Amino acid sequence: MIIGRGLIANLFTERDGDGTVFFASGVSNSLETREEEFSREENLIKQTISNNPEKTFVYFSTCSIYDSSKTGSDYVLHKLKMEQLVKHSCNKYLILRVSNAVGAGGNPNLLMNYLMRSVNNKETINVHTKATRNLIDAEDIKNITFQLLEKDELNRIINVAYIQNYAIIEILEIIERFYNKKLELNLIKSGSGYDINVPDVESYFKINGLTDKESYLCKILEKYYS
Helix, strand or coil: CEECCCCCHHHHHHHCCCCEEEECCCCCCCCCCCHHHHHHHHHHHHHHHHHCCCCEEEEEEEHHHHCHHHCCCHHHHHHHHHHHHHHHHCCCEEEEEECEEECCCCCCCCHHHHHHHHHHCCCCEEEECCCEECEEEHHHHHHHHHHHHHCCCCCEEEEECCCCCEEHHHHHHHHHHHHCCCCCEEEECCCCCCCCCCCCCHHHHHHCCCCCHHHHHHHHHHHHHC
């Protein structure tokens, strides 16, 4: 069973009929403050768990929980509350904290969609030189999730993110080399980032030869933006 219609939810259509609930519907905007949006997700989680008590419940949370600039925000507090709700309501669950997913389609305001739209429109891009982000191919999220389920890695909270962060300026430099074009950048000395520990998924990237961060991003560009 798949709950949601976005980038993450669409990854799991091939497993729609098995004994797993893939819950990828809810508040995705880290700047959200409307109580009705938080209540909507909470009520949907409660209803879905109640209607499917025998199924493994996979909840897609966020690595934004580790962002010190969002500590205490309505969004982070809500996501932590939803994790606890799943943890205490399900016999079998898997909570996956996901970083910045990159895939086909998705919200146009996602980082890579925004950057590539700006590049294609030949717009000047404001770059916060101290900002970093963790980019992960949506296909890798799917593969890692399936592996964790197959290994029965249940009743745990696991970070699903790439093994290294990218500076925003680094992402744009790789884009410049990949497309062989000069971008118009406005450099701003500000921004921040946060580290994500990935002990449970690090071996996936090593086994699949995905440890070179420039090569990894180039494959993402080729797959989704060529």
